[in-house]
Each structure stands twice: as C-alpha cells, then as structure tokens.
Amino acid sequence: MLASLWAAGVGLAHWETQVALPGELTRGAPVIVEGEAERVDRFEGTTRVRLAVARAGPPSGPLAPVRFRMNLSLRGEPPPLLPGQRVRAETKLMPAAPPSNPGEKDFGAARRRQGVAFTGGLDSRRLLVLSPAPAWRVAxxxxxxxxxxxxxxxxxxxxxxxxxxxxxxxxxxxxxxxxxxxxxxxxxxxxxxxxxxxxxxxxxxxxxxxxxxxxxxxxxxxxxxxxxxxxxxxxxxxxxxxxxxxxxxxxxxxxxxxxxxxxxxxxxxxxxxxxxxxxxxxxxxxxxxxxxxxxxxxxxxxxxxxxxxxxxxxxxxxxxxxxxxxxxxxxxxxxxxxxxxxxxxxxxxxxxxxxxxxxxxxxxxxxxxxxxxxxxxxxxxxxxxxxxxxxxxxxxxxxxxxxxxxxxxxxxxxxxxxxxxxxxxxxxxxxxxVPSLGLLSALYAAGLLTWALGTGRWRLGGLLAPAAVAAAMLAPVLTPRPGLRVTFLSVGQGDSVVVSSGGEHLLVDGGGVPGGMDTAERFILPYLKQAGISRLALAVLSHPHPDHALGLASALKQVPTARLWMPAGDGGGPLSRQVAAAAGPALVEEVEVGHPPLRLGEATLEVLGPPGPDARELLEGVNDRSVVLLVRHGDVTVLLTGDVEAEGEAELAERLGPVTVMKAPHHGSRTSSTETLLERTRPRHVVFCVGRRNRYGFPHAEVEARYRALGSECWRTDLHGAVTVESDGQDVRLLPFLPSEPSPAAVPVARTAHPSPP
Structure with missing residues (x-):
C-alpha cells in the first residue's frame, strides 16, 4: 500500500510540477510575471518569495496564461507581503544550474521536485502588490x-x-x-x-x-x-x-x-x-x-x-x-x-x-x-x-x-x-x-526486513544489512586509483584545484567572492568528503586575491593541512594572514623559484614562480607574483599557473618546456596566455577556471582561439563543470563532470594528432 501510494505521489507530482511556458518568453531575458505568493521567507537583507505564476509576458507586450512556480529574491526592505497575495514583478527567468562538482548538493533538483522551475531577483521596491492578504493570514x-x-x-x-x-x-x-x-x-x-x-x-x-x-x-x-x-x-x-x-x-x-x-x-x-x-x-x-x-x-x-x-x-x-x-x-x-x-x-x-x-x-x-x-x-x-x-x-x-x-x-x-x-x-x-549505499540499499533493506519479520534461520538474512554497509565502505578502497588525479573544481569566478597521488593530497586556492557565498562549504568540502579526503599534505595560496584566498581560508578551518605554501614577498597582507590563521599548526613557508621539490605520493611538485627577489621587484602586479607549480608524474606534466599575466609569463617561459595539461593563466584573460608562453609549453589540454556568465567575459574569445590554433583541447569549468585529469605516468584522460557543451568561442581549426579525451 505504501509503495503504491508513493508511486501515485510521484506520478501526480510530475503532473503538478509541469511547466507551461509560451515560446516567446526567452529564458534569461526580462519578463513580467504575475501570480500568487505561496510562501514568504525573510532572511537578513533579503526576502524569498515562492510565486505560483499565472500570467507572464515580455515587458512591452501583453501577459499570457502560464503555469509554473519560481523563487523571487527581493533585495532590500520588502513591502508587507503574506502568502495568498497576488503580486507582479519584472525579473529574468533563470533556470537552476545543475551541480558542477562531485559531491555538490543539487539544489535545482529539490526545487524542481517542489515545482519551482526558475529563480529570479529584483529590488523589493519594484514589486507591485495587487491584492490584500486574507484576513486570517494577517491575524x-x-x-x-x-x-x-x-x-x-x-x-x-x-x-x-x-x-x-x-x-x-x-x-x-x-x-x-x-x-x-x-x-x-x-x-x-x-x-x-x-x-x-x-x-x-x-x-x-x-x-x-x-x-x-x-x-x-x-x-x-x-x-x-x-x-x-x-x-x-x-x-x-x-x-x-x-x-x-x-x-x-x-x-x-x-x-x-x-x-x-x-x-x-x-x-x-x-x-x-x-x-x-x-x-x-x-x-x-x-x-x-x-x-x-x-x-x-x-x-x-x-x-x-x-x-x-x-x-x-x-x-x-x-x-x-x-x-x-x-x-x-x-x-x-x-x-x-x-x-x-x-x-x-x-x-x-x-x-x-x-x-x-x-x-x-x-x-x-x-x-x-x-x-x-x-x-x-x-x-x-x-x-x-x-x-x-x-x-x-x-x-x-x-x-x-x-x-x-x-x-x-x-x-x-x-x-x-x-x-x-x-x-x-x-x-x-x-x-x-558513511559512503552512499547506492544499489546496495536494496540489499540493506532486505536484510533489515528479513531480520525484523523473519523467524528461525530466516533471521540470518539480517546479515545482509551489515554486509551491504561493509561493501559500500570497502568499495572505494578496492577500486583501482590512478597514480595522479588533478581536479579543477568549478567554484564560480575563481580557482580551486585538488591534486591527489598515492594517498596524499594538495589543495591549491579555494575561490571566493567578498560578501558572497562560501565556496568551501558549497563546493570544496563536499568534493573532499566525496573523495574521502580528510587531511591535506599541502595547501597552496597562489596569491592573495579574494577569488583564490577566501574559500581556501574557509576550507582550512575544517580540513587540517601539514604545510601551507604562500608566495614569497607577499608582505603578510590581511588575506594572507587569514589563510595562515585558518591553517593553524601547519608549517607555513614562503616559496619562490628554486624551492626544493616536494614529493606528493607518486608525483613531484616543482616551484617555478614567483621569481627571485631581484626579478620580483620588477613585477608590478600581485598576479605576476603568483605561486606557479609544475606537477610531474612520469612523462605527464600539469602546470598550475595561478594568475600570472604577460610580465610574469615572460619571466616564467624561460624555465618551461612542453606540458601535458595547463591551467590557463588568469582565467583566460587577454592580458595573459601570450604567444611566447604558448610556444614554449604547447599544452595538449588547457583548462579555463571561469564562472558562468562572469562579468569579465572570461575566457576571452581570442585567447581560446589562440590555444585551439595550437591544437590544444580546451576545457571550461563554466561549461564542463569540474574537470578531472587522471594519469598513469604515460598518458592522461580528462573527465568533465557535466556533459560536454560546445564552447561559444569554438572555431574550426586544424588538429594535431593528440589523443582525444573520453
């Protein structure tokens, strides 16, 4: 009975959450929506309204009947509003983005189950309340x-x-x-x-x-x-x-x-x-x-x-x-x-x-x-x-x-x-x-029911429950792991890279936006938990900018690290002090080119930047003084460039040869990825760490075209989600978390004979 009722609920929920939307309404374009407020939640500085939309249309046209729900975020002090009131607002219909990283919570799925198809935002002063609240609601x-x-x-x-x-x-x-x-x-x-x-x-x-x-x-x-x-x-x-x-x-x-x-x-x-x-x-x-x-x-x-x-x-x-x-x-x-x-x-x-x-x-x-x-x-x-x-x-x-x-x-x-x-x-x-049981959940449930309802020898079936849990816990241990795994996380407009080899782990940067969401809580910590990483051998702050430092500081408060590397000559600014304080008892070192290589499992970490004191004084920008790491695993090399730009790249290029995978410097900005650097490195794969619809327009189209002209395979965290590099020491394969989407900057180019990713 319970199973059949659950199935009926799923079927009715699918009908209840269907979206009826006219074709002339473009997702992401301005739209007028009108409907009834079903729920009003007030938080500090913002109010969220769940709206059952009955009519919608473009700002310059008539409103047509529609059927969907959306969440409206109101900035500022909202007008008195209660469930049951009818409102009108101008906003944009933004579909929920899918999770972009392993372990990340799928908030969009939860909203879709509740019938919420879109989100939108506006200044609360632009919300028009069309009807009074029911008297009982007011009371x-x-x-x-x-x-x-x-x-x-x-x-x-x-x-x-x-x-x-x-x-x-x-x-x-x-x-x-x-x-x-x-x-x-x-x-x-x-x-x-x-x-x-x-x-x-x-x-x-x-x-x-x-x-x-x-x-x-x-x-x-x-x-x-x-x-x-x-x-x-x-x-x-x-x-x-x-x-x-x-x-x-x-x-x-x-x-x-x-x-x-x-x-x-x-x-x-x-x-x-x-x-x-x-x-x-x-x-x-x-x-x-x-x-x-x-x-x-x-x-x-x-x-x-x-x-x-x-x-x-x-x-x-x-x-x-x-x-x-x-x-x-x-x-x-x-x-x-x-x-x-x-x-x-x-x-x-x-x-x-x-x-x-x-x-x-x-x-x-x-x-x-x-x-x-x-x-x-x-x-x-x-x-x-x-x-x-x-x-x-x-x-x-x-x-x-x-x-x-x-x-x-x-x-x-x-x-x-x-x-x-x-x-x-x-x-x-x-x-x-406890790891997710996945398909073993059926075995676990069978064990519990057999033990609870069975008699005699049938109760021995209860052993299936602990066996299912044990199998789920042993599965990650028994699964073969690559000698090197490098994951470029999708943390919005910022960098965060996790390097794992031989049971040891490195975290480079953590993304972040001043006054914005905690990228560690949202992206990094769920990934580390999903990957079974509870301790770091090394953490690296490439340079003290918010889109690299804030999430790292938040992550290090919850995940201990043995060492922390920071760029030499940083001067101990507030962001650097925040990261160092979060690392607690970790050994904090300022590194520059020439720092002794560090062994990380089967891989070796070489410090290629920032340059020494004499050359560093000639570099004006903090970006050019980023920590640059070369991860070497057999014949495979992965270059982590921080945010170096043209001047820093000129200093760096002298110490580089061809690399297998490279993180695009400074998110693919036109102030970086110079011809000189690309000619020296000729990467087979390049990863752009960029946020969806970022206001900077990264990666710039001419930069992406420059890599493609070399035959480099281009990967973007805004399109592919987290990008994982797996190496056996001889070759690599790249695994995007999201299904591949064509890059808006993609142009047909002649390809070299590099192996294609799966």
Whole structure:
C-alpha cells in the first residue's frame, strides 16, 4: 500500500510540477510575471518569495496564461507581503544550474521536485502588490510577530529564542546555520522542525490533560470512558498547532496518524501503525503530491516504519528483563520502569537511525552515533519543550500576559537543550562518515526486513544489512586509483584545484567572492568528503586575491593541512594572514623559484614562480607574483599557473618546456596566455577556471582561439563543470563532470594528432 501510494505521489507530482511556458518568453531575458505568493521567507537583507505564476509576458507586450512556480529574491526592505497575495514583478527567468562538482548538493533538483522551475531577483521596491492578504493570514502573522517579540523579551539568549520559536511558530529561518550542523552531529536534527516527535508529544499531552478534565467534571460523563470523550476533543488542538506552525509535511503526517489513533480510542479500536502511516500517505498524496520527494518527509516516514517494524525485535534482543508489574516494592517498581523507558527509547532511536541510514548516507555522507544516547537524554526535554511551545502559543493568543511564565520556561528549556546539543556534538565519534549505499540499499533493506519479520534461520538474512554497509565502505578502497588525479573544481569566478597521488593530497586556492557565498562549504568540502579526503599534505595560496584566498581560508578551518605554501614577498597582507590563521599548526613557508621539490605520493611538485627577489621587484602586479607549480608524474606534466599575466609569463617561459595539461593563466584573460608562453609549453589540454556568465567575459574569445590554433583541447569549468585529469605516468584522460557543451568561442581549426579525451 505504501509503495503504491508513493508511486501515485510521484506520478501526480510530475503532473503538478509541469511547466507551461509560451515560446516567446526567452529564458534569461526580462519578463513580467504575475501570480500568487505561496510562501514568504525573510532572511537578513533579503526576502524569498515562492510565486505560483499565472500570467507572464515580455515587458512591452501583453501577459499570457502560464503555469509554473519560481523563487523571487527581493533585495532590500520588502513591502508587507503574506502568502495568498497576488503580486507582479519584472525579473529574468533563470533556470537552476545543475551541480558542477562531485559531491555538490543539487539544489535545482529539490526545487524542481517542489515545482519551482526558475529563480529570479529584483529590488523589493519594484514589486507591485495587487491584492490584500486574507484576513486570517494577517491575524496569524500579527500573532507570530507579537509572539516572537514576547519570547525574545524573556529569553536568556537569541539562539534559545530562535529554537523556541521554531517549535512554537515554525520560524526555523531565525536559527543560526551553525546550530543545524551541531544538531546534526548530535543526532537531534529532528528537533529543528515541527516533526512527528512534536505532534505526537502534543497529542499525548493534550489527551492526558483533557482526560483529567473529563474525569473531574463529575456525573455527566460517568457512563462513558474518559478517553472516548477526551480523544476526539484533542484532535482540533493537534491540527491547530500544525496550521500555526505552517503545515510542514512531517507534521501533517504525524497529525493524520495522531487523528487515526485518537479517533480509534473514541471508537474502542486499536490503531495499527502501518495503517496509520498509509492513511497519512493518502492525505499527503492528495494534498501535496510533490511532498513525496521531500527529504524530511521521507525520513519521517522511514522513522515511523522503523519504529513499527524494528523496535520490537531490537527490544527483544536487549539482554534486559522487562519490569515486573506485580512488583510490590515501589522503589524497585519505579526503577524497573525507568530502565524500561531508557531501553525503549534507545531501541526507538536505533530503529529510526537504521531505517533512514541509506537516505542519510546518500544525502549527508555521515550518520550520528551520538543520537543513540542523546535522544535518550533529550527526548523528555523535547516533550516538555513541545508542550511549553504549543501551550504558550495557544495561551498567548487568548491572553498574552498569562502566557509569559510558559514562554519564560520554554525559552530556558530551549537554552538547556542547546547546552545538551553542544555537549553531544563535541563528543568524539559523535558522527561517522558513511559512503552512499547506492544499489546496495536494496540489499540493506532486505536484510533489515528479513531480520525484523523473519523467524528461525530466516533471521540470518539480517546479515545482509551489515554486509551491504561493509561493501559500500570497502568499495572505494578496492577500486583501482590512478597514480595522479588533478581536479579543477568549478567554484564560480575563481580557482580551486585538488591534486591527489598515492594517498596524499594538495589543495591549491579555494575561490571566493567578498560578501558572497562560501565556496568551501558549497563546493570544496563536499568534493573532499566525496573523495574521502580528510587531511591535506599541502595547501597552496597562489596569491592573495579574494577569488583564490577566501574559500581556501574557509576550507582550512575544517580540513587540517601539514604545510601551507604562500608566495614569497607577499608582505603578510590581511588575506594572507587569514589563510595562515585558518591553517593553524601547519608549517607555513614562503616559496619562490628554486624551492626544493616536494614529493606528493607518486608525483613531484616543482616551484617555478614567483621569481627571485631581484626579478620580483620588477613585477608590478600581485598576479605576476603568483605561486606557479609544475606537477610531474612520469612523462605527464600539469602546470598550475595561478594568475600570472604577460610580465610574469615572460619571466616564467624561460624555465618551461612542453606540458601535458595547463591551467590557463588568469582565467583566460587577454592580458595573459601570450604567444611566447604558448610556444614554449604547447599544452595538449588547457583548462579555463571561469564562472558562468562572469562579468569579465572570461575566457576571452581570442585567447581560446589562440590555444585551439595550437591544437590544444580546451576545457571550461563554466561549461564542463569540474574537470578531472587522471594519469598513469604515460598518458592522461580528462573527465568533465557535466556533459560536454560546445564552447561559444569554438572555431574550426586544424588538429594535431593528440589523443582525444573520453
């Protein structure tokens, strides 16, 4: 039933997310869009609006009916805007770019699953609001704003207030990103959104409170069991909390299941876990088919599936006797019940972890071990915090002054939960890296199901699960590796190169934009994790410009390195100091031509630039004083040129001969790649590290044509994504991450007899 409902959801989601776009609308060209705001998320300095576009057209023409969704980023202070309002804006339809590097998250795929086909941006002052917000939306938003102010007024810290508001009003965006990492390491990531845990805790607490009220009302209800009255009365409270916290799919799933359980109690019928899960699936497929691909919802369903099927056999496997209900000694009875509660919580945590492991491993590349214990410690506090959040919000709506004690207690409970999270996140082996199981996920699932549902010898099939994990972990070790691998990462308009040989690794530069995204977090660290690189033998800052230094500094804060090379004569500027500080205890050396070669696995690194002090003084630009490296592996040579330009190339050319692969100097600028350098090096392959639609127009057309005239094979990170060079010491092959696209600067030229890349 669950499998068929999932298939139905996928089919309906495909229909729901179809794009109907007139042919005259050109992607990337200015366009007028008009539609209804479905979601409004406010961040510091920007606002993101999910827009269901109903009409669109060119700025000078009429608007035609269309059907698609897009994300609008509003810069500056936006006008008052709530979901349900109709707006008009002039923007550009920009399709999401695919991931360009191994390990990089595919944000575009997630948006497409939600029906978001394009993104766009504009100044918030140019957004035209066409209709007022529904009255209930205005009241709800006003209540949330006043609630946030009241919580901040009594909270011990900004983070505690943000966590409490996440549970009380669904305002997760207010929580700092660093806490998401801490909660993930501690195995408490489910706390950061209104999920099944919170809704289930609220349902149980509401049922208990209403049941006690029914019992105390006297003779009127004596003919009925108190549960038959309290259970259906608790249902509206559960759904009110879900609506107030913005109808998050995992919360809807849990609310449906809670409704099934509560109505079952009223009818004296036992609720079945799998039937409740199937009922939730029916509601979600009908309400929001695209939610079947939502990561949090998939993990939520798998967690419940694990609780239903895996928790009982896990509890049976524990060598701990169940408490004796006939125990007459009160202290012993309480102690037995406490041990059983801990055992049940431990088994539930393990069941949820095991059930979701394939998806967690594929998405995050690690699994939290701390979660097995942290949930035992934190779950009682989470239940209390949910009651305080829901109760405080409900009482605040009725009378804000009486809600203050609950808000104060909830804020301090949130602070305590943050302390617990920080302690577990800092514990050794809080989380362990786990490779993606891929096709082995089917073997893993078969093992879990066989062990959970089988009897006798059939339970031995459970060994398939650890066997699948072991095979996934051994696969990278057993896979033959090339003697040298050089990967030119696509980090936007900047450089970042990873060199690996014989189990040792080098990182040259890291991209970066002042005030822009963290290129290390977005591109470099995911690649290093995917490649199994946790430590560097050497890091190199070619020269202290932001598009080389910022991402390197960010990466070195999380990946230790034994050595750091920097250009001699740099003078210790602020960017250089930032990189050196991030490298921590690494041996920092200023290098220039003549520096002793360094062995990196099977390869050798030779320093060819910057030149010595006398020649360096004659070079005016920082680019010309870049660290230039020649990576030599047998007969194969890879030249990493930094950003040297004409003057630096003239100094460099004297020390060079033909090379196999060269990184184009200064991103293919017309101020570099001189005829002299190209005649001396005659590279078989050249890689341009450039950003998509960069404002400099790199690589310049005449420079690319110059390489092609030599017969060099041209590769571009804006078109090909990350470009990987693999060498066996005699020849190379180049592997683009993205399917090959024709270069806009490509022209037919005579080709030399060089081997073509695969």
């Amino acid at each position: 709800l938003e006003d209540t949330r704003i006043r609630l946030a102010a009241a919580v901040h007024a009594v909270s011990p810290s900004k983070d505690a207030a943000a966590l409490f508001l996440t549970l009380a009003a669904g305002q997760r965006a207010a929580l700092d990103d660093s806490w998401e990492e801490a909660f993930s390491r501690a195995g408490l990531a489910h706390v950061l959104s209104v999920s099944g845990l919170h809704v289930a805790a609220l349902a149980l607490m509401t049922l208990a409170v209403l049941r006690r009220l029914v019992v105390r009302t006297g003779e009127r209800w004596r003919m009925l069991d108190a549960r038959q009255v309290a259970a259906p009365a608790a249902v509206p409270f559960v759904w009110a909390y879900v609506v107030f916290t913005d109808n998050q799919p995992p919360a809807v799933r849990s609310a449906v299941m809670a409704t099934v359980v509560l109505l079952g109690l009223a009818l004296w019928r036992r609720a079945d876990g799998l039937n409740g899960l199937a009922a939730a699936a029916v509601v979600l497929v009908a309400w929001a088919p695209s939610s079947v691909a939502d990561l949090s919802l998939r993990l939520s369903f798998l967690a419940v599936f694990g609780l239903v099927l895996l928790s009982p056999p896990l509890r049976q496997a524990l060598p701990l006797a169940e408490p004796d209900p006939a125990e007459s000694r009160r202290v012993h009875r309480w102690w037995g019940q406490a041990k059983e509660t801990v055992a049940q919580t431990l088994c539930a945590s393990a069941a949820a972890t095991l059930a979701g492991l394939p998806i967690v491993a594929a998405t995050f590349g690690r699994v939290s071990l701390a979660g097995l214990i942290s949930n035992v410690v934190a779950l009682p506090l989470c239940g209390l915090l949910t009651g305080l959040a829901a109760g405080g919000a409900a009482l605040f709506i009725v009378t804000p002054s009486l809600a203050t004690p609950l808000l104060w207690a909830g804020a301090w409970a949130s602070e305590l939960l943050l302390v617990i999270t920080r302690l577990f996140a800092a514990a050794p082996l809080a989380s362990v890296e």
